[in-house]
Amino acid sequence: MTELAMNALMEQTGKAAREASRILCAAPTASKNKALKILAGLIREKEASIALANSMDVSAARSAGLAPAFIDRLAVTPKIIETMALGCEQIAELPDPVGSIEDVRPQASGIMVGRMRVPLGVLGIIYEARPNVTIDAAALAIKSGNAAILRGGSEAIRTTAALGLLVARSLKEAGLPERAIQVAPTADRAFVGELIRARKYVDVIIPRGGKGLIARLEQESQIPMIHHLDGICHTYVDASADIGMAVSVADNAKTQRYAPCNATETLLVHISAAAEFLPRIGAIYAEKGVEMRCDGRALALLSGAGFKALRAQPEDWDTEYNAPIISIAVVDSLSEAIEFINTHGSHHTDAIITRDLQAQSRFLREVDSGSVMVNCSTRLADGFVYGLGAEIGISTGKLHARGPVGLEGLTSLKYIVLGHGEGRH
Amino acid sequence: MTELAMNALMEQTGKAAREASRILCAAPTASKNKALKILAGLIREKEASIALANSMDVSAARSAGLAPAFIDRLAVTPKIIETMALGCEQIAELPDPVGSIEDVRPQASGIMVGRMRVPLGVLGIIYEARPNVTIDAAALAIKSGNAAILRGGSEAIRTTAALGLLVARSLKEAGLPERAIQVAPTADRAFVGELIRARKYVDVIIPRGGKGLIARLEQESQIPMIHHLDGICHTYVDASADIGMAVSVADNAKTQRYAPCNATETLLVHISAAAEFLPRIGAIYAEKGVEMRCDGRALALLSGAGFKALRAQPEDWDTEYNAPIISIAVVDSLSEAIEFINTHGSHHTDAIITRDLQAQSRFLREVDSGSVMVNCSTRLADGFVYGLGAEIGISTGKLHARGPVGLEGLTSLKYIVLGHGEGRH
Numbered sequence: 001m002t003e004l005a006m007n008a009l010m011e012q013t014g015k016a017a018r019e020a021s022r023i024l025c026a027a028p029t030a031s032k033n034k035a036l037k038i039l040a041g042l043i044r045e046k047e048a049s050i051a052l053a054n055s056m057d058v059s060a061a062r063s064a065g066l067a068p069a070f071i072d073r074l075a076v077t078p079k080i081i082e083t084m085a086l087g088c089e090q091i092a093e094l095p096d097p098v099g100s101i102e103d104v105r106p107q108a109s110g111i112m113v114g115r116m117r118v119p120l121g122v123l124g125i126i127y128e129a130r131p132n133v134t135i136d137a138a139a140l141a142i143k144s145g146n147a148a149i150l151r152g153g154s155e156a157i158r159t160t161a162a163l164g165l166l167v168a169r170s171l172k173e174a175g176l177p178e179r180a181i182q183v184a185p186t187a188d189r190a191f192v193g194e195l196i197r198a199r200k201y202v203d204v205i206i207p208r209g210g211k212g213l214i215a216r217l218e219q220e221s222q223i224p225m226i227h228h229l230d231g232i233c234h235t236y237v238d239a240s241a242d243i244g245m246a247v248s249v250a251d252n253a254k255t256q257r258y259a260p261c262n263a264t265e266t267l268l269v270h271i272s273a274a275a276e277f278l279p280r281i282g283a284i285y286a287e288k289g290v291e292m293r294c295d296g297r298a299l300a301l302l303s304g305a306g307f308k309a310l311r312a313q314p315e316d317w318d319t320e321y322n323a324p325i326i327s328i329a330v331v332d333s334l335s336e337a338i339e340f341i342n343t344h345g346s347h348h349t350d351a352i353i354t355r356d357l358q359a360q361s362r363f364l365r366e367v368d369s370g371s372v373m374v375n376c377s378t379r380l381a382d383g384f385v386y387g388l389g390a391e392i393g394i395s396t397g398k399l400h401a402r403g404p405v406g407l408e409g410l411t412s413l414k415y416i417v418l419g420h421g422e423g424r425h
Numbered sequence: 426m427t428e429l430a431m432n433a434l435m436e437q438t439g440k441a442a443r444e445a446s447r448i449l450c451a452a453p454t455a456s457k458n459k460a461l462k463i464l465a466g467l468i469r470e471k472e473a474s475i476a477l478a479n480s481m482d483v484s485a486a487r488s489a490g491l492a493p494a495f496i497d498r499l500a501v502t503p504k505i506i507e508t509m510a511l512g513c514e515q516i517a518e519l520p521d522p523v524g525s526i527e528d529v530r531p532q533a534s535g536i537m538v539g540r541m542r543v544p545l546g547v548l549g550i551i552y553e554a555r556p557n558v559t560i561d562a563a564a565l566a567i568k569s570g571n572a573a574i575l576r577g578g579s580e581a582i583r584t585t586a587a588l589g590l591l592v593a594r595s596l597k598e599a600g601l602p603e604r605a606i607q608v609a610p611t612a613d614r615a616f617v618g619e620l621i622r623a624r625k626y627v628d629v630i631i632p633r634g635g636k637g638l639i640a641r642l643e644q645e646s647q648i649p650m651i652h653h654l655d656g657i658c659h660t661y662v663d664a665s666a667d668i669g670m671a672v673s674v675a676d677n678a679k680t681q682r683y684a685p686c687n688a689t690e691t692l693l694v695h696i697s698a699a700a701e702f703l704p705r706i707g708a709i710y711a712e713k714g715v716e717m718r719c720d721g722r723a724l725a726l727l728s729g730a731g732f733k734a735l736r737a738q739p740e741d742w743d744t745e746y747n748a749p750i751i752s753i754a755v756v757d758s759l760s761e762a763i764e765f766i767n768t769h770g771s772h773h774t775d776a777i778i779t780r781d782l783q784a785q786s787r788f789l790r791e792v793d794s795g796s797v798m799v800n801c802s803t804r805l806a807d808g809f810v811y812g813l814g815a816e817i818g819i820s821t822g823k824l825h826a827r828g829p830v831g832l833e834g835l836t837s838l839k840y841i842v843l844g845h846g847e848g849r850h
Contacts, residue, residue, distance in 0.1 A: 026791045113811045116789060203823050204823070224649055226824075248848065256848060368546065369839065371839065371840040372541075372841050375845055376842060380847060380848075386842075398546055414828060415795060415829070416789050416797050417799065417801060417805065422801040423673065423802040424804035
């Protein structure tokens with residue numbers, strides 16, 4: 001497709017999204033919930049046609065020689081169908097964030113000033129070849145009153161298109177604009193380039209997926225983004241930690257699952273807890289096959305206790321492994337731990353294990369991350385666990401929404417002013 | 426200066442800002458207030474040396490043939506000295522937004538989840554040759570716990586440097602890091618280019634000033650921005666408006682001052698109010714020398730009543746005049762007015778004059794602007810008028826902060842999680 005044609009396609013898609021967003025922003029809660037419930041029904045009813053479209057995507061991916069893990073994420077199983085349908089029903093049950101009014105207060109001039117929660121407008125959501133994201137993203141956008149342009153991985157194009165048709169039909173049947181949620185009209189990668197420059201039509205870009213993609217978008221997007229780049233999470237075992245709790249939490253934070261972004265990648269241990277704590281956690285990691293990459297003091301303690309451990313290289317402290325590997329360092333103070341986390345972390349999720357009130361208070365205040373935790377596993381950083389009901393992703397940015405982003409993160413507050421003819425004098 | 430040297434300078438400045446921000450984010454309220462009060466005292470005490478530095482800037486600007494209006498903004502009068510000092514004292518009196526904790530609630534897993542308000546980190550503030558902005562921005566940054574790099578217009582370099590020294594001294598005397606607020610170390614324009622790309626060191630860019638600058642930054646900044654591009658504000662006179670109120674508000678909104686971004690640029694009038702309203706407001710505008718650029722129906726009514734009016738060109742509906750000019754259109758419905766505002770406005774501030782409850786409710790909900798007003802003048806969109814105590818600017822963005830941005834807008838919420846050894850299962 002020529003650049004000109006691509007641009008025209010973006011114009012068309014963007015204009016339709018903007019128009020639909022104007023209607024969706026004021027749509028009654030009941031209509032939005034109705035669309036979500038119809039969508040859940042359609043997903044179950046049309047399982048066979050979704051599966052057919054998906055089987056074509058899967059065969060094409062197999063012919064192209066894509067990795068089994070990739071195909072795993074691409075494949076839509078009956079369980080995924082049910083999860084998607086259930087997700088829509090759950091989002092329908094959540095309170096509507098849009099239109100709520102807060103803090104209306106009289107001011108000296110006579111006016112009343114308050115704030116109203118409103119949708120962001122049009123979301124541009126860019127994700128990998130994972131069909132379920134199409135439905136998650138569509139449902140969250142509908143409930144939060146946002147229009148959306150969904151650009152999933154090209155390998156899932158047939159499945160995404162099939163799901164997009166169901167979303168459009170459910171919007172229409174609920175009396176809402178069917179173009180409120182649009183699947184990108186082309187699998188051409190150049191469309192992403194158009195989307196991240198369409199400032200007139202798109203209010204926020206939400207990328208989900210590969211670090212490479214997100215790093216590129218961070219350089220190139222002309223539209224604000226809600227995203228996370230890295231998940232370099234820390235667990236810090238304080239001098240005063242309950243060692244039994246520290247062992248159980250550090251185990252869970254690293255080994256419950258290795259791939260998620262909220263798994264701990266670096267373990268910091270206060271010098272006065274190290275001799276007791278490190279051999280105990282070392283035994284667990286060794287047994288589970290977790291490779292330990294250590295600074296000098298941690299290495300001495302672990303090797304001394306008979307565990308195999310490696311010396312960490314400088315880049316280890318800045319690495320997200322997403323694998324059975326952990327870096328371990330001993331620190332001399334709480335201040336050093338906080339400084340270490342703020343320097344090497346990715347502002348995602350960091351935890352302290354402590355019994356000391358002052359240590360808790362300093363850690364909570366001074367660690368500059370979306371989620372800061374006391375005495376629990378970093379793996380708990382999640383929209384569902386936090387009670388948000390659903391999440392579009394986890395933000396490591398510092399403006400707007402930090403940490404898990406649910407419906408509220410897809411809205412913002414505008415000022416509303418109620419007067420009686422007041423002017424400025 | 427070579428690009429390499431400029432880059433090294435940014436590295437140095439950025440690193441110092443980041444380090445200072447780590448301390449300032451946890452600084453006690455009392456220390457921050459102490460710094461602000463010392464600063465107020467120093468500004469008054471050092472009036473003579475500020476005036477001396479400023480007189481050199483002013484002479485240089487005169488020699489360079491800069492416009493009188495430019496020199497007006499550059500010149501520091503005794504009144505401006507006192508306003509700067511008073512501003513610091515007022516900001517010291519405002520409640521500290523940092524560290525407040527909200528919504529701590531138990532979740533099913535046993536953890537408690539809440540949110541803490543924290544500084545954004547390091548602000549990059551870019552502004553014109555207006556010395557008072559140096560002090561306003563420094564005071565807001567200090568109180569909100571943010572470090573800042575201030576880059577004022579190069580024509581004010583001596584004044585800005587003199588004020589920067591006072592800020593550094595007040596921070597030091599209050600026991601805070603003196604490099605928390607840094608004046609850009611060079612007047613070279615290339616430093617702005619470095620600043621807007623220093624993602625590692627700068628968390629948000631806040632530009633104040635020329636539309637050209639802001640449009641350029643919107644294209645080039647790799648760091649999120651809080652800013653406003655245009656102030657195309659509307660006043661809509663609804664069918665049910667109290668015509669006397671509509672006349673008085675439309676007068677104030679346009680003529681109280683022409684230059685500010687919150688002055689009304691376009692007047693929309695419902696067809697059934699037009700015949701009564703337009704001749705009355707036309708008489709006032711004509712008397713005050715406000716040029717009226719009208720659509721066909723408004724032109725007929727105003728000319729018919731004997732006022733001089735022009736036919737608007739299409740670009741008039743998208744123009745911020747900042748001058749005694751107003752564009753006027755007649756609409757057939759509230760829906761048309763809302764659609765017009767959302768299409769031609771700049772998401773800044775828009776007002777309806779109405780007695781109708783449903784019209785109020787739809788206008789508040791559907792007009793997509795930072796401030797949406799009922800029965801008052803758009804000129805009231807202002808941080809002080811809204812009770813924020815101070816403002817760093819007005820945002821027309823839709824993420825993070827909309828409308829006037831005060832101390833709260835310079836902070837965000839992070840999640841805090843309090844556990845008892847919980848893990849993910």
